[in-house]
Amino acid sequence: MTDKEKKPCAIIVVGMAGSGKTTFMQQLNAHLHSKNKPPYILNLDPAVRNLPYEANIDIRDTINYKEVMKQYNLGPNGGIMTSLNLFVTKFDQVLKILEKRAPTVDHILIDTPGQIEIFQWSASGSIICDTLASSWPTCIAYVVDTPRATSTSTWMSSMLYACSMLYKAKLPLIIVYNKCDVQDSEFAKKWMTDFEEFQQAVTKDEGMSSEGATSGYMGSLVNSMSLMLEEFYRHLDFVSCSSVTGEGMDDFLEAVKAKVKEYEEEYVPEMERMKEIQRQTKERQKEAQLSKLMKDMHVSKDKEDVGLTVSDAEDEYNGELVDPDEDDGLTAEDREDMIKQYRVALGISDDISDEKLLEMLTERMKQ
Amino acid sequence: MPFCQVVVGPPGSGKSTYCFGMYQLLSAIGRSSIIVNLDPANDFIKYPCAIDIRKVLDVEMIQKDYDLGPNGALIYAMEAIEYHVEWLLKELKKHRDSYVIFDCPGQVELFTNHNSLQKIIKTLEKELDYRPVSVQLVDAYCCTNPSAYVSALLVCLKGMLQLDMPHVNILSKADLLCTYGTLPMKLDFFTEVQDLSYLAPLLDRDKRLQRYSDLNKAICELVEDFNLVSFEVVAVENKASMLRVLRKIDQAGGYAYGSTEIGGDAVWVNAVRQGGDPLQGISPQERWIDKKEEYDKYEWELEQKSTMDEDENEG
Numbered sequence: 001m002t003d004k005e006k007k008p009c010a011i012i013v014v015g016m017a018g019s020g021k022t023t024f025m026q027q028l029n030a031h032l033h034s035k036n037k038p039p040y041i042l043n044l045d046p047a048v049r050n051l052p053y054e055a056n057i058d059i060r061d062t063i064n065y066k067e068v069m070k071q072y073n074l075g076p077n078g079g080i081m082t083s084l085n086l087f088v089t090k091f092d093q094v095l096k097i098l099e100k101r102a103p104t105v106d107h108i109l110i111d112t113p114g115q116i117e118i119f120q121w122s123a124s125g126s127i128i129c130d131t132l133a134s135s136w137p138t139c140i141a142y143v144v145d146t147p148r149a150t151s152t153s154t155w156m157s158s159m160l161y162a163c164s165m166l167y168k169a170k171l172p173l174i175i176v177y178n179k180c181d182v183q184d185s186e187f188a189k190k191w192m193t194d195f196e197e198f199q200q201a202v203t204k205d206e207g208m209s210s211e212g213a214t215s216g217y218m219g220s221l222v223n224s225m226s227l228m229l230e231e232f233y234r235h236l237d238f239v240s241c242s243s244v245t246g247e248g249m250d251d252f253l254e255a256v257k258a259k260v261k262e263y264e265e266e267y268v269p270e271m272e273r274m275k276e277i278q279r280q281t282k283e284r285q286k287e288a289q290l291s292k293l294m295k296d297m298h299v300s301k302d303k304e305d306v307g308l309t310v311s312d313a314e315d316e317y318n319g320e321l322v323d324p325d326e327d328d329g330l331t332a333e334d335r336e337d338m339i340k341q342y343r344v345a346l347g348i349s350d351d352i353s354d355e356k357l358l359e360m361l362t363e364r365m366k367q
Numbered sequence: 368m369p370f371c372q373v374v375v376g377p378p379g380s381g382k383s384t385y386c387f388g389m390y391q392l393l394s395a396i397g398r399s400s401i402i403v404n405l406d407p408a409n410d411f412i413k414y415p416c417a418i419d420i421r422k423v424l425d426v427e428m429i430q431k432d433y434d435l436g437p438n439g440a441l442i443y444a445m446e447a448i449e450y451h452v453e454w455l456l457k458e459l460k461k462h463r464d465s466y467v468i469f470d471c472p473g474q475v476e477l478f479t480n481h482n483s484l485q486k487i488i489k490t491l492e493k494e495l496d497y498r499p500v501s502v503q504l505v506d507a508y509c510c511t512n513p514s515a516y517v518s519a520l521l522v523c524l525k526g527m528l529q530l531d532m533p534h535v536n537i538l539s540k541a542d543l544l545c546t547y548g549t550l551p552m553k554l555d556f557f558t559e560v561q562d563l564s565y566l567a568p569l570l571d572r573d574k575r576l577q578r579y580s581d582l583n584k585a586i587c588e589l590v591e592d593f594n595l596v597s598f599e600v601v602a603v604e605n606k607a608s609m610l611r612v613l614r615k616i617d618q619a620g621g622y623a624y625g626s627t628e629i630g631g632d633a634v635w636v637n638a639v640r641q642g643g644d645p646l647q648g649i650s651p652q653e654r655w656i657d658k659k660e661e662y663d664k665y666e667w668e669l670e671q672k673s674t675m676d677e678d679e680n681e682g
Contacts, residue, residue: 017438047437076408076426076437077378077473114438122379163586164521166579167514225524228589231582 008040009260010108010132014165015143016158017114020178023243024143025111026052031249032107039107040098044128046083047076047113055111056101057094059087080113081122088124091131099135107256108136129169134271139172139259140165141252146240147183152202155188156222156229163232172259175238176252185240191226192233198226370622371467371497373488375526376504378473381539381603385504386470387414388603392613393466395606400466403459405484407444408437408472417465418458420448441472445483452490459495467497485530500533500620501526507538507600510557511547513569517586523596524589533619535599537612541655542602554652558598563587600651607666 015021025041030053032039043055046065051058063086069079098108110132132138142162149155166173177185191198202222237255241248372389374382386402393400401417407424424447429440448455459467471484491497503526509515527534538558544550550557551569563586570583590596599612616622654662 017436017442045436050434076441080437081378114436160521160524163582164518167521168518170514224589224592228582228585231579231585 007136008102008105008108009256010110010136010138011141011256012110012112012129012132012138012171013141013143014112015176015178016145019143019145020243021114021143022048022052022111024141024176024178024241025109027241027243027246028109028249028252029053031246037106039109040101040105042094042108042110044084044087045080045111045113046087047080057097059083062090063087081124084113084122084124088127091128095131095135102136108132126169129171133171133263137260137263139174139256139263140169141174141176143176143178144188146177146179146185146188149177149188150183152191152198153222155191156225159229159232160225163229166232172262173236174252174255174259175236177238177240178243180240180247181242181245189238192236192238195226195230199223202226369465369467369495369497370620371469371491371499372616373469373471373499373501373530373532374504375471375501375530376473376539377506377522380473380504380506382473382504383414383470384603385502385537385539385601386468388609389468389613390414392606392609398466399464400468401462402468402470404470405448405487406470406472408441417462418455420444423451423454424448442483445472445487449483449486452487455487456490456494459491488530488532498620498622500535500616501530502616503534503536504539505536505598507541507544508547510538510544510550510554513551513566516557517566517570517583520590520596521586527596535612535616535619536596537601538598539601539603541600541608541651542605542659545656545659550656553650554600554656555650558600558651563591600655602655605666 013021041055043058046059063083065083068083144158239251239255376382390402403418404416405420407420407426424444426440429443488499505519509519523536567583567587571580601608601612
């Protein structure tokens with residue numbers, strides 16, 4: 001572990017509209033600067049009007065959100081989705097820039113569009129999460145609006161959505177209770193650790209409901225969900241913060257450290273396993289192409305020799321003879337094109353003659 | 368007693384396409400219907416829109432005036448609709464006898480942090496005696512990955528919890544399923560959502576979710592115990608699948624044929640009234656993956672035959 005190069009941690013900040021993601025980013029940025037650890041910041045929200053912090057990479061620098069809406073006949077939602085998709089086509093360049101900067105920073109912060117569905121349901125969100133996770137320890141910070149979450153049904157839905165996000169992204173998750181200067185998040189922690197406490201809150205909410213339209217059936221569902229999510233909470237890190245006062249930022253950074261450790265213990269081995277599977281798949285494809293090439297070369301060789309006496313040396317050289325009448329439907333020109341493609345694919349020089357090539361491939365197949 | 372569908376789902380799940388397709392189907396079977404667009408940020412609308420919220424709310428203007436992003440502006444717009452719900456009631460009264468399809472925004476906040484949408488629907492129930500059914504669309508692509516499927520299950524549960532009305536879940540874009548490769552389970556498994564214990568080992572296979580093994584089991588148990596979540600499979604361009612879903616929605620909402628039903632496409636009217644379905648009993652796996660082309664051809668021939676029959680009757 002000591003030999004390993006120190007890697008920055010990528011933090012993807014997601015959350016509902018109004019939960020204070022951007023303000024949280026601003027406060028976290030200021031906090032890290034005050035500790036002389038300036039982070040590297042990506043802004044992935046093409047529709048934001050004013051950024052209260054300076055982003056090192058900003059999607060708006062390369063993609064004009066208004067122009068995208070106009071050109072593709074899209075509304076705001078489709079515009080953001082499409083802008084992000086366009087940006088992802090250039091994400092390899094972003095990765096290169098990040099790789100250069102990685103040795104000099106401790107944290108990479110990523111601000112996402114307010115449309116949380118972008119990361120939940122679109123391909124671009126998956127691509128961003130997966131590519132970041134394959135290079136650096138990555139975790140997701142899910143920002144919750146604490147004052148609004150005082151309602152049991154709203155809170156339950158937020159937790160359920162966080163759980164859904166966990167299953168989709170498969171990355172370590174930190175829940176950030178924001179705005180704790182307005183509303184203390186102690187109630188949420190109690191609800192997560194004490195089932196009875198939550199039960200009482202549900203009963204109280206039902207009693208207070210002035211509409212009376214809510215059926216007891218939904219209360220029953222909420223109870224069952226809370227039992228289910230109890231399993232979820234056991235593996236969860238949560239911190240309470242205030243983006244205004246700066247309270248809780250150190251707790252958040254400690255939680256990030258814990259997630260980095262979790263990432264290295266569980267996610268890295270899985271990543272390696274998937275890479276190995278991918279390598280083997282490519283190997284098999286290569287072998288398949290090689291077999292196809294061998295078959296073509298045999299046909300080509302035999303056609304040239306039609307009418308000639310086959311010597312003992314050629315018998316040994318060609319192995320089993322192919323029926324001269326057999327034809328794979330390719331014209332001579334097609335075959336030549338294919339052979340040329342194989343040369344390029346295998347990185348073989350044009351200077352080598354076909355016979356030499358066949359000899360090399362034969363030896364290769366025997367190995 | 369008017370009936371309506373409230374179509375919800377994440378962006379890209381095909382809500383507007385579904386609304387248009389459903390509108391066309393209802394027209395074909397002679398059920399008078401209208402589409403109401405409640406999404407101020409809807410993309411370019413292709414369907415005929417009887418009531419459009421964008422005529423009274425401009426998201427661009429809201430963003431400018433209140434310095435909000437598109438998401439915040441949308442939340443504000445929904446609150447504005449809730450506050451000025453009288454406008455919506457007045458507009459809907461003009462279409463008193465029509466079946467209504469509501470096209471809703473895709474923002475998930477409306478189903479978790481906010482209850483504006485729910486309050487609007489509740490007001491419609493109270494003031495105009497509407498009988499709503501929520502229709503939640505999920506892209507069928509989620510069936511290609513067990514964890515994505517569990518993710519979708521949780522979203523559907525959440526929708527049922529928050530909206531608190533009869534609920535039908537739909538896997539949309541089923542015609543694309545055969546292009547995604549092999550599914551981890553047969554499609555029937557995903558539509559019926561039964562015995563999810565078979566799913567837990569698949570989730571555990573991914574080491575990144577292994578530590579959540581107990582949570583995997585708990586989720587599967589919850590969904591099984593309630594036995595509430597099930598999916599219908601839909602391709603909007605396919606009449607039979609849309610018809611099947613419509614029957615399901617009518618059952619959920621308690622729709623009974625009334626004065627809005629008139630002549631129209633004889634075969635499909637008969638199909639609805641008799642509950643007949645040429646592909647009844649065929650499993651979704653066979654229909655959409657194993658033998659998609661054969662069944663597409665069969666349904667096309669069936670439609671041609673019904674058209675010829677009509678011509679003969681007229682002649």
